[in-house]
Amino acid sequence: MLKLFIAAFSVALVYWIWHKKNQIFSHRNDKEDPFITTIEAIELQTYLDWDTPQTCLESDGIRYGKQFKQKIPPELPHEQGCRCEATKLFYTSDDVFQGTSPVLTHKSALGELNPKDALLLKNMLLKIKLSTKAENFSDFLAQFELNNFSANIRTKAVALAKQAFEQE
Numbered sequence: 001m002l003k004l005f006i007a008a009f010s011v012a013l014v015y016w017i018w019h020k021k022n023q024i025f026s027h028r029n030d031k032e033d034p035f036i037t038t039i040e041a042i043e044l045q046t047y048l049d050w051d052t053p054q055t056c057l058e059s060d061g062i063r064y065g066k067q068f069k070q071k072i073p074p075e076l077p078h079e080q081g082c083r084c085e086a087t088k089l090f091y092t093s094d095d096v097f098q099g100t101s102p103v104l105t106h107k108s109a110l111g112e113l114n115p116k117d118a119l120l121l122k123n124m125l126l127k128i129k130l131s132t133k134a135e136n137f138s139d140f141l142a143q144f145e146l147n148n149f150s151a152n153i154r155t156k157a158v159a160l161a162k163q164a165f166e167q168e
Contacts, residue, residue, distance in 0.1 A: 040090055041065040042073050047083035048108035048121050050164035054129040056084050060122055063089070110156045117150050117157070124161045128168055137165050 041063040046056040055078040064073040076084050087104065106118030113121065124144060131140075141158065149157050 038090055038092055039065070039067050040088065041068060043087050043089055043104070044073060044076075045085050045087055045104065045106060046122075047085075048106065048110075048113070048118060048125065049083075050109070050125070050160050050167065051081060052083070052125060053079050053081050054126070055079055056082050057122055057126040057129065059084065061119075109160060110153050113153065114150065116148070117153055120144075120148055121157050121160070124157070125164055128161065128164045137162050140165060 042065060043061065043063045044059050046052055046060040048060075059074070059078065062070065064070050073086050076082060076086060078084060085107075089104075105112040105114060107113075108118065108121065110121075127143075128140070141161075146154060146158065
């Protein structure tokens with residue numbers, strides 16, 4: 001009788017293990033959904049104009065937050081004439097890895113600029129602030145590819161850069 005009980009118990013145990021094996025190991029090959037987190041950032045944006053301070057131009061576009069190199073944004077205004085704004089951004093980790101982070105328009109004396117035009121204008125203004133005085137404005141412009149500006153703001157951007165050049 002004891003042998004029959006042990007045999008029945010062994011069969012039940014083998015069946016139970018075989019049944020659990022399918023439950024435990026069947027999920028190993030399933031693809032898991034990615035773990036997506038929301039990232040919060042503060043981005044500094046400066047108002048681009050001929051008289052924008054150098055400090056503002058240098059800090060334009062820098063993002064601050066827990067997941068970034070710089071954690072805490074500076075106190076605004078940086079200096080007299082500063083028109084920087086701190087903009088809160090929320091995006092997912094998937095956005096970061098796929099390269100689909102939020103794209104913001106940029107405020108300027110020329111109106112709302114797309115990111116490409118804003119970057120070109122900012123680089124021109126920053127170069128004017130940092131460079132030693134060139135002979136004339138035409139020589140200064142020769143170092144930039146002006147055709148990279150959108151056609152509708154190209155002449156206005158050059159005029160704004162000329163005004164900044166003449167004030168330095």
